[in-house]
Each structure stands twice: as structure tokens, then as C-alpha cells.
Amino acid sequence: MLRQYIFLLILSVTFAHTTSAQDVWLQNHFSPNSGCSLSNLETVTVLVNNNSGGVMLSNTIQVYYTIDGGSAVNQPLSSNLTAGASWNFSFAVKANLSACGAHIVKVWVSRPLDPNHLNDTLQWTVQNDCPIVPGTVMSDITVCQGANAGTLSLSGWTHGTITSWESSTNGGSTWTPTLPNNTTPSYAYANVNQNTQYHVLIDGGYCPDDTSSFATITVQSPPVAGTILGSDSLCENLANGVLNLSGNSMPVVQWEYSTTGGSPWTVVGGPATSYNYTGLTSSTIYRVLVDGGACNDAYSDTALIYVDPIYPQTVLTGSDSLCITNATGVVSGTGSFGTVLGWEWSNNGFIWNSVTNTSGIYNYVNLTQTTYYRMITEGGQCPDVISDTAIIFVQSIPVQPSLGQSDTVCAALVNGILSLSGNSSTIIDWESSTDSGTIWNPMTNTTSSYDYSGQSVTTIYRVNLDGWFCPDFYSDTAIIKLDTPPVIGVLNQDNSVCQFTTDSLSLVGAVADSLRWEFSLDNGATWQTIANSDTNHIMTPAITGDIQFQVVAINGVCPPLTSNTVTITMIPAPVSNAGNDTAIYIGETVTLNGSGGVTGIWMPGSTLSDSLITNPIATPSTTTNYVYYVIDGTGCVGRDTVVITVMDPIQFNIRNVITMNNDLVNDTWNITGVEFFPMTDVKVFNQYGKLIFESGDYKNEWVGDYKGSKLPNGTYYYVVQKGGTEEEYKGTITLLGNE
Template sequence: MHKKILLYIVLLIAGLNYAYAQDAAITGILNVGNGCDLSNAEDIGVAVRNDGPLLIDNNVVMNYTINGGATVSQTLGPGNPAATGAVYNFTFAQKADLSACDTDFDVLVWLEFPGDVNQANDTIRWSVRNDCTIIPGQVESDELVCIGNNGNTLNLVGQSNGTITNWVYSEDGGATWTNIPNTSTSYTFSNLTDDTQFAVEIDGGYCPNDVSSPASITIQALPTAGTLSGPTELCDVSANGVVNLNGNSGNVVDWELSTDNGVTWVNSGNTTTTESFSGLTQNTLFRALVDGGACANVYSDTLELSIVEASAPGLLETDTLICEDESLTLSLGSSVGSVQDWESSSDGTTWSPLSITGTTYNTGALSSSTYYRVLVKNGICPIENSNQVYIEVQPNISTGSISGGASVCATSASGVLTLSGNSSTIIEWESSTDSGMTWATIANTTTTENYTNLNQTTWYRVLIDGGVCPDQYSDTALINVSPITDAGVLEQDTLICEGDSLTLNLNSNIGSIIDWESSTDGSNWTSLVNTSDSYMVDSILTPTYYRVIVKSGVCAEDTTNIIFVDLNPDPTANAGLDIDILEGDTIMLNGSGGQIGGWTNGESLSDSLIYDPLAFPTETTTYYLTVMNSFGCTDTDNVTITVGTAIPDLDVKNVLTPNGDGYNDTWIIEGLAAFSSTQVEIYNIYGRMVYQSLDYQNEWDGKFEGKALPNGSYLYVVTPDGYENAIKGTLMILGDE
């Protein structure tokens, strides 16, 4: 564009000078212009106009340079139009070389002649661009790559002429193309997942555009390594076989083996899909390396082949001689593998399983000779049988039995014991006097043993020679010696109170108590059905004799001494009659019996250790009088004092002193006037009424049937008219006070 602007400016300047005299001007370009594949002999031509009156002739010299190079000059020549304003198309005879490709040529043309009055229009300059036909070249190189994890740099080679516009790629075989903003001659691709073509678009300038030959990047899918199949366990006595690779997508590069659990691997040099092996002695891992093509080589899965040590049954020990019914524990040592079973046989030929999987076996009590062996299996290796052991069983001996055992009294402890039925010889007799805890040897090898004057129970047995079996004892014979019976001592004659209980005890007896007996006359005896060494006599009411019968084993009975239990008489306690009193009253109790007495509930008595204390209960109370006689025997009676609510305005005095002194000479009840009538009754301690009045007026002077009553305690009963409850209490008569 800038070249065209320059041309226009030159033409404008030329036009402006048209009016000058004696002037010539270059007014335009005839050739050459921009083009494709210009040659080395291009015409350079311009239009020359006569702008003055003078005729242009050979004194006008035309000149041009290319890119400031050597000047080419040529006269305009005679015969050109001389008229003012005439235009002459002038072409240089000497051709210009414009063949250089992709080149901008600076073309400068000018004229010169003497007397040129306006040189400003003598020159014209323009630019000529020569673009050569594109040689698009080739993107290198075609490549097979692994899907996803790939990358490489592509290069445009062999390209000349033109300008790289951009790279393009196609994922559909060249049907459509997508631009890649890149104007360099190289491009780096990465992580392709589809087949892709890459090419370069080239701008040809004044020549046609073109596209390079593409490079094809072919995507290879990830390889399949395949899986191994084959044995996973073999016995080391026959560790031969084949491992097969199945499902692999590429060729086998090599097989690898490891005997250290994959720490190190050894190549086998085998490129087939089968790997044969033989004579393996240790666990081995197998894997195959598969060619990945454009992708990395891959390993198949790993097959682990375990080599199992051959079954080794070890040593079963040992042939043994035992007795009948004896058991034996057999042990298997140094075996390789697990015990599958133990077997037994009575003849060493026909075997029976015992369903035992341990390394030891207890035979239990054997009654016949038996062979044994053990079956051992290690993993997949065949079962191996151990050596046989023979357990020979010797029949038990017969120890026989002892006859002559007896129960005897110490007075006649002699006799003979006899052993019979024994199948072997007698080693010795033995005796024990402590129930078999310890035994004493008797130097006797015959079948009979005499015993004489035994004084205690004795056990006897015989030791029989067992041969290869243990010596054995016969059964045991017992001579049960009963000590001479001694009934012991029954203590002692006793005097007790009537109705008391007594425990009688028997001491120092030898033998068992047969019974206790009692008698009221010492002649006729009654069984008490008691075999213990004591007897409780409960509530004796009659003097009684007692004795005990004792018997030691087979010895005769013996009877104890006789004791007599005699009785003392009991006293009779009399606590008096039950009495009703009012709240706040005091009454005298009248107890009797025995030689001494005492009351319970003494906290409401004036003295609990006398027969006639004053009682002042605040609520109904029962008092118990216990009396004792000179024999120490006791009796108890009780009296209940019922405490009632006091009658209002009635005060019963509890003391009468009919001695004529003017004080308390009659029995006074204050408050009688408040009632229409008041009934009174007086009783002595024996319950006999000694005075009665239906309307008492404080007139009684302590007499009964005209005679003064003796001093003492009397019971009164006072019943005011209109009251159901009587007032009861004790009145003391003190005539001489």
C-alpha cells in the first residue's frame, strides 16, 4: 500500500509542474508491477510527457536503478513527440532482473536533460514485489503413539517461499481441519487420544496459497498384558508343569521368575505364551512382559506357585509290652505335614481309622495286642504312612479273694484267713490297723494267714506277683474287733424343782448307746427311744430313775449306774385381784407366796421387791409377781390395774384412820353432793365384801358387822349415779394410827 501512495505523490508532483517551460515529466509507470514468479528480464517502462516548448530529443537521458544498484541509462531518442503535452511511453532496452523470490524491489526511474527548469517531476519510484510459487514441503514425521500419555515435536521440512499462516489438524482423516495458532516451523503435540493429522497452511502472497503435506499421528490403544493360568501349588517331588499367558494384545518380550517374593526377577528368555518349568524346589512367582508397541511394555498378572515340601510321616515310637486294660500314649515326632489320621490293626494288614488328627494318641485301656500307624499329608503332596508300632498286651493276673473275714469281740479275736482263686504266686500278706492308711508286711507266702488275740480292728490283703504287669493286691478281708462293752457313767442323782427341765449326760462309755430308760420305782423300766449321749428331761412332775444300755459291736450289752432325779415343791404366787382406778390414783398391791418375791414394771411401783408396794400407773398396766421358796423354786402370778378416766368433782380418799382423833375417822369421798346418789362397795384382799351402801354419805368408819376391820389394804368400788364406769381403788385402813 505504501508503494502505491508514493507513486501517487510522484504523479501529483509531476502534474503540478506541467505548466513549466522547458520541462519534461515522468507521469506514470508502464511496467513492471507486483507479481508471481517474475523473471530476470523484466521490462522497466514509464510515461514521459513534454511540458515545455522544447523538443525532447537525444539530449534527454532516461535512468533507472533496482534496489539502489547500478544505474542503467538510455537516451530518450529522436523522433519522440515534441509538441507540448505530448506523452511518450518509454521502455528501457536493458531488462531488469526481478527473479529473486519473496523480495520487494525498489525501482527508481528518472530523466535528466540540460535546461530542465523543474526537476521535481523528473523522478518516479515504486516498489515491486516478487512472490515465487510456494513449495509447501512436508510435516515430519508420521508416528504411532500410545493413547493419552504421548507427545512429540513435528517439523515442517522442504518448504520454501510463502509465509506460514498457521498449523491445522484433523481428527477425521482430513475431512475437516481446525486451526492451531502457530506460525513457526515446529509444533509440539501431547496427550492425543484420537488419530490426528497435522499440516501447515502457507500464504503465497501474489502467488496462490498452499498447504503442506500432513503428518499422521496414529493412536495405539493401551496394550492388554493378559492373565496367567497354571498350577498354584505343587509337591516338590513332582514340581513340573506349564504356565500359560492368555488374552495378551502384544507379543511376549520375555518371561520372568522370582524366588524371593518379587524382590528380584530373572529372565527366562522365552517369548512364547507358554512357560514350562520342572524340578522347582521353592516357591516361585511367574510373570510375562508383553510388548506395548508405541505404549510402554506391560506385565501380566503374577502367578504364585507354592512348592510344598513332600509329606514326611516322622517316627512313631515304640513297640511296647503293657498289661491288659493299661493305656499308653503314643507320640509321632519329626513329621512334615499334618496328621490325617491314626490307624489301628489287630494283624498289621487290615487297618481301621481312629479319627485322630493330633501328633499324640492315647490308646485307652487295651484288652488285646494292637498295631498302630499314622497317616501324614503335607499340602497337596501324597499321604505317607509312618512306621508301625506293636503294642503287646499281657492279660491281667487274677488276684483271688480272701475268705474268713469276721466281726469278733476282743475277748475271742483269733481265726484263719484263706486266699483262693489267685493266678500267680504270693509275695506277702499285709495288715493295717488304720483303715488302710498304712500297711505292715507279714512275711507269709502261703494262701492262709492265722491271726490271734487281736485287740483292734484289722484289715488284711495279699500282694500277688504280676509278672511283667504291676504286682497287684487281692481284695481286703476285715477282722472287725469290737472292744469290750463298758456302759460308762451316768451323772448324777439330782434334786430339782417340780416342772423344771434337766439334761442328763453319759460319759466314758465304750460302745454304742442302745437306749435310755426311765422308772418311777427303780424296778419297772420304760424305753425313752434315745441313742444319743445326753437326754433332756422336760417338765418333771414325778421323781424318776434313769439308766442307759450300751453295746460294743458283737460284744454283750452293758448297763450304766442308775441315777435318781427327785423333786422339790414349788411355791404358789398370788398377785391379788385385778383392780380399776382413776387417773392419778394410787393403789396398794397385795402379793403373797414363797419366801421372797419381786414385781416387774417396777418404774410405776413404790418398791418392786416387797409384796405390797404402792402402784401409781398412768395407763392400764399388768404387774408380774415372781416368788421363790427355800428350795429355790419359783412361781409367777400377775395382776392388771386398769386406769380409767376420773369422774369430775369426786375425790375418793384412800386412807381411813378410825382412831377417834377427829381426822379421817370415816371414809371421805368429796363431791358426793354433785350426784343424786353414789353406790360404794368395799372388799378385803380375799374378795369378800365388807361394806356396801347404795347412797353413801361419808359415814363408814371401817367396821364390818359392828367390829373394826384389821389394818390393811381394801378394794373400793365407787359408782356415781348416771355413770357406767365405776371408780376402783385401794383403801388403807390404819386403825391405830
């Protein structure tokens, strides 16, 4: 390692000595440099450096340069180069760099005995960029809006590099790079939908950048073919007129027509916006072909000249004569006729009324009078066609005549005459029925009356009449009803019954449509009706006196019959007395005292010492009604009831508050159980000892008032003497709620 350092040191000293003694070298170059439009007179300047310790004579140093490897130009230094000095050396002979593009400049220095040639030469590249010739985008074009495509090309461009294509849709005010970025001299456009300018941006390098001229793609909207005015409907004897094209945006190419609904079409006119048609004999469609420019040619809408034929008068079928009850039918047109505009009807053939119906058939329904019909068919521009007339004769329903009132007669005397009135039709026959109209029997009578004297059964009569166009019909009916006399039978029977009991009566052998029961309380002087039509009658309510009964039998119009009279005699009931109502406490007993009749019995007997004696001892646990039944020598029974109220002594409770707010709670001074202690005496005093309320038989009625006015809120004092006892209660009561 030490030997290596010594070797390097010796080499360094030796090299430094050598260089210092002889070396000349090129330190840097100053020109020419890259630029725009370099000329053929460019100066070559370098920095020559004397790196030795002595003066170098000028005639010992030669400097050379070449351009792009061409002929060398040499020139000696014009003065000596002192030790350590540098010299900006410029060649007298100018370099020709006028050719566009990159040039290689090589400069080197030569001196005899120069030991180091590594630093003798400089070489660099000089770029000469020529000014851009931007060229022109080729070329302006008009395309159809929507599906369009093509290519723009940059023509006449030299020098520089294409960086991008740009487009503008506002006349060049602003430009937008096309996507994706394009650095080629051509641009493919597609689906341009508005007027657009395109140009190319060119990078000039050391020269200014530049922009090509632009090309404009003009976008034409698809042509508006316009609307044909003048469609019409004409009569075949005058089918002439003019059609006009309106609203078209491009010139007319030609007019075309079709008489077969649009297939095929035939050219009929040139490039005018109007067309005159004459003498058409059939319906014809017209259209106009309009030049599309950059777009496809287009057709206008179509105009129809409808040519109407002249139709003959239509013949109607369906005239008829009908009854008003079924005046329904059909009238229809026959043969060939135009479009039906409607129908008309008339009741007299002079004044006509419209009917909304556009078919060749008219259904009439429920006509009420004779009616005329005709059909109106469309003539287009030809006169409308009125058909012949169909007549529907309508006969009114004959007025139903009347046989007069029906009658009901008693079978014992039958005579009378039925007469037909209000008739205007022919009588076919009279008919009769004895089974409520199920079977009718002819009577061979074509006159307007019939004598029914001697009729033996109830009979219905009617008259059959000729209806002409209407169905044969009948008069109303008359019923001659026969009522048979009633059979009254026998009413059973007189009887005597106890007071407060009931009895039943029966009517035997009666035959009648209805029965009416009657009773009398004044021995037959006046009679009152009972709501009963049965043959049996139960007397309700129980009788309280003598009463008579009879029954009236009624059968239709025959005279009523009255039955025999039955008398019911009342036996008075014995008088029973069960004693006075009383109250006891639970666990106490009470002796009942009954009287009346021959003998008696108490009920219920479960709480009695003996229910068969007049004065048993009662031990009820709850309030009980005891009934004492007695019977006398006639067997009649009387009864009376006594109520034993059983009281609970612990229920007597005096409340100590009244809330005068009408909420139904404590609105009155309440003493619980006071109802079991009649004659309970109460007194209420204020704080000054003044008596403000008093009652000798209190019923829980005091509301905290004095002489009709509510007392003030506060505390008051009471004294209560419990009714029927020696017990006395004292205390306070509070009044609240009188705010």
C-alpha cells in the first residue's frame, strides 16, 4: 500500500512538471450556439489556456475547426501566450451554419511537444432551427349534422414539430385541444354537430412557435322538407286545385303523386313550391322531394286530395204497422251508399229531427206514435244524399173498458146487471171464472151487458176485446161475491166466581167469518167490545163485580147474529189484615197479628214460630214481606201483607264533611243508616252557638246552607238524637267548596 502511494506521488509530480512546461489546452467554447436562422457568417470563439510555467510563442500554436466534418480551417494565435494566461480566440474565417438542422462544430489546438492531447479538442452540436412555414389545414367542408366523418390534412407545412390539433366552435375566440392528442399532419373527425374550425399548433424550437391557418367544418342541419298546404275533399265532378309547399329549408327537387296509397310514386312536377292539379277522378296523395345539400334528400309530409263519388238515393227497408206495446224494430239502407252522417225522423213527414246514428241500420225502440225515417249519407264535396222514407205506423193501446164495481151479496138474494163502459173495440166474448181466475169459461155474449141474477157461487167476469195491431185484450174484472148467513151456536154458561179470580167461557156450534165478544157491566144496558175473535174466552183481569157476556157472529154482508147472554156473578172475597209494618234489629223477634176469614195461613213460614196461628213470632234475618191468606165459608180467599224491616245497628255513621262542588260526592251531609231510624233529630250550630239547621226526621238532605244561601267554609257543630233510641251524638262537621 505504501509503495502505491509513493508511485502515485511520483507520477503526479512528473505529470505536473510536464504540463507546466509544455501543455496548451482548450478550456471552453463561446460560439457558435444553437438558435433560429443561423447564417453563413457565424463566428467560432474558444478559450485557449496556457497551463505551463513559461511563455508560449504565437507561431507555435495552431487552432483548427471543422463544420460537420468538412474542410478544416486553421489559424495561429496572433500573439504570444504568457504562462497561466487564457485567450478568447475567434477565427477570422466565419462558419457557415445556414443549413437548417443540427451542425457538429469541432475545434482543436496544436503545438509541438504538447505532451497531453486529451485537452486539445472541443466538439459540440449547434442546432439551427429555421422559421416555421405553418401551412394550411385542408380543407373547408360542409357536412350533415349527426352521422358524419372525414379527414383534415395539414398542407404546405415545413420546419417545426406538430404539438397538437385544436378546435373552436365560437369562430376562433377560444380553442380546445382535440382528444386524444394528435401530433400527425392529419385529423379524423366524426359526428361533428356544430360549425367547427380546426388548426394545428407547431413548435418552432429556437424559432417562434406558429399556428397553421384553419379549416372550417360547416354543419348543415338535416333539411326541413316542409308541409304541403291544400289537402281537400272534392266532388268527382270538380276535382281541381292548388297545393303549396311551406316551411321547407332547401330547394324543391320534384313533386310526386300516388293513387294507390303511396306505392308506387310517380313524378308529376318540377322544382316549384306549388302544384296545380286538375280533373282528378280518384283520391290522390302528393309529396315533395327536397334537396338535402350535404344531407340526404328529404320528403315533405303528404297532402291528400280525397275525391268523393256521387251516390244515388238510398232505398230503405223496414216500413211496418205495430202496436205501441211492441213498437220496436229495424230500418236499414240497401244497396251502395256513402258514409252515413245521421238519420232523421218526423211525426208528419214535414218537420224533421236529427238522430245521432252513423250506421246504415237504425234500431227504433218503443215508439209511441207513427214515425217517418230517412237516412242522410255524406256526399263529401258532393251534395249529401237523402234516402227515401220508411213509415212505422204505431197503433195506441186500446183503452181498457170497465165492467163497473164488483159487488158482494148475501146468497139469500142474488140479482143485478154488469155493463161494459168506455169501450171502443169489438167485443169477442164474455168470460167467467168460479175458481179465482184459474179457468175461464166462454159465455157466448158479444153485447155490452150481462144479467147475473140467480148466480149460485162467487164468480169473476171479464170481456175479451179485439186489439187490431195490438194483442187482443180484456176489460177489467168484476167479482160478484156470495156470502152465506152465519150460524151463531150456544154460549156456555152462567156461573158464580170469587172476587179477584177468573173464569172461562165457550161458544159451541158457531159458523161465521168472524166473531166479536162483548161484555156489559150494567145488566145489558150497554155493551163493550173485547179484543177476541176465538170461540173461547178467559176473563182477564180478575172480576171485581157482576158481568154479562155475549158473542156476535159476522159473515160478509149477511146480517150478523147475536148469541145468548151469559151472566157471571161475583162472590166478595173475605177481608184479611196482616197488621202494621215495623222494623227490628238483626237478632230481634217480632209478633205478627193477623185477622179475618174463618181460618188463615202465613207465608213464608220458615222464619215463623207457627204459620197456622194468627199471632206467630217472626225471627227474620233480612227484611221480609209476610202474606196472611184467609178463607171464608164460601171458599173465597183474601190476603194482606206486612213488611218487617231488619236493620244492622252498626250502620249508623255520621259523616264530618260537606264539599259543596256538585261532584255528587259529599254534596250533602250524610248519616249512613239514618233511614233505619225514623225521627232522627239533628241540630247544627256555628262557632257562636247559633242554630243554623234543624230537622226532626233527617233524610240526608242538608247541603250546607242557611235560609237558601251556602254557608262559609269552616267548622260547625252538630247534635244528633238517634231515632227510636236514647243515643245522642255530638261532633264537628267541616264545610268546603264555597270559594
